[in-house]
Amino acid sequence: MINLSTLILLAVSxxxxxxxxxxxxxxxxxxxxxxxxxxxxxxxxxxxxASMATWFFIWLHLMRFFDLxxxxxxxxxxxxxxxxxxxxxxxxxxxxRAWSASVLIALGIVLVALF
Amino acid sequence: xxxxxxxxxxxxxxxxFSPDRPGRFIESRQYPIVIVILNAISVTxxxxxxxxxxxxxLAFRLPAPIAFVSAVFSLWVVLGIVLYVGxxxxxxxxxxxxxxxxxxxxxxxxxxxxxxxxxxxxxxxxPIGRLVGMLFILAGTLTLGFAHx
Numbered sequence: 001m002i003n004l005s006t007l008i009l010l011a012v013s014x015x016x017x018x019x020x021x022x023x024x025x026x027x028x029x030x031x032x033x034x035x036x037x038x039x040x041x042x043x044x045x046x047x048x049x050a051s052m053a054t055w056f057f058i059w060l061h062l063m064r065f066f067d068l069x070x071x072x073x074x075x076x077x078x079x080x081x082x083x084x085x086x087x088x089x090x091x092x093x094x095x096x097r098a099w100s101a102s103v104l105i106a107l108g109i110v111l112v113a114l115f
Numbered sequence: 116x117x118x119x120x121x122x123x124x125x126x127x128x129x130x131x132f133s134p135d136r137p138g139r140f141i142e143s144r145q146y147p148i149v150i151v152i153l154n155a156i157s158v159t160x161x162x163x164x165x166x167x168x169x170x171x172x173l174a175f176r177l178p179a180p181i182a183f184v185s186a187v188f189s190l191w192v193v194l195g196i197v198l199y200v201g202x203x204x205x206x207x208x209x210x211x212x213x214x215x216x217x218x219x220x221x222x223x224x225x226x227x228x229x230x231x232x233x234x235x236x237x238x239x240x241x242p243i244g245r246l247v248g249m250l251f252i253l254a255g256t257l258t259l260g261f262a263h264x
Contacts, residue, residue: 024207024210025210025247028211029211030214035247040218044222073206079219080136083219085215090214092214092216097261098216098257098258098259101259104251104252104255105220105251105252105259106255107251108248109226109248111244111245111248112226113237113254114244115242115244115247
């Protein structure tokens with residue numbers, strides 16, 4: 001049954017997914033922050049892969065409560081969430097065009113999942 | 116030294132957005148985009164292989180608590196997992212060369228490729244609403260691609 005706790009879990013899963021992408025990007029280095037030394041890098045990789053695994057198991061758990069196509073519709077928020085996280089935590093400059101592109105992709109994912 | 120030569124020489128080889136230089140595809144702006152597209156193709160092939168593997172009869176069944184692992188004893192499933200792991204390495208290679216929001220948005224073409232592959236290989240139908248969604252994603256990724264400097 002879909003209730004508040006499953007919806008919260010759904011939101012958590014998307015945040016965990018965005019976290020994992022940000023950690024993996026931290027490990028890979030960026031313009032603003034070049035690749036850090038071996039141990040710090042391994043740490044970011046470990047947290048990134050661990051949070052991706054956590055997302056996977058939350059997602060698997062959520063499949064019991066939602067139809068697969070309904071569940072995948074919520075995946076639509078991830079391009080927007082990842083873009084927001086990139087701007088906040090990775091100091092990436094996201095142009096208005098890139099934001100509108102993310103909105104188009106998000107809408108597209110929702111439509112693909114629902115039909 | 117002429118000014119133009121100096122400015123080219125000043126670019127460090129590891130700079131993520133180095134300008135195009137003839138004969139050096141690996142340093143071109145297109146190279147990381149090609150990696151993201153290869154990653155999406157790899158995920159699509161993995162999904163199709165896993166679907167084929169999941170629908171075939173099991174070679175043999177493991178006892179109750181680990182019965183769900185039985186699906187692994189299929190060549191299709193093993194190939195699918197190999198491609199999934201390969202796609203993770205491609206993703207990490209792309210991330211070191213592209214901003215995250217750009218790479219992540221571009222990787223969404225997997226939502227176009229998977230329905231297309233299902234239609235071509237598995238003969239599933241694509242409803243009109245899904246087709247419209249795929250066009251939205253295509254428009255979004257193209258906008259993102261052209262916004263990339």
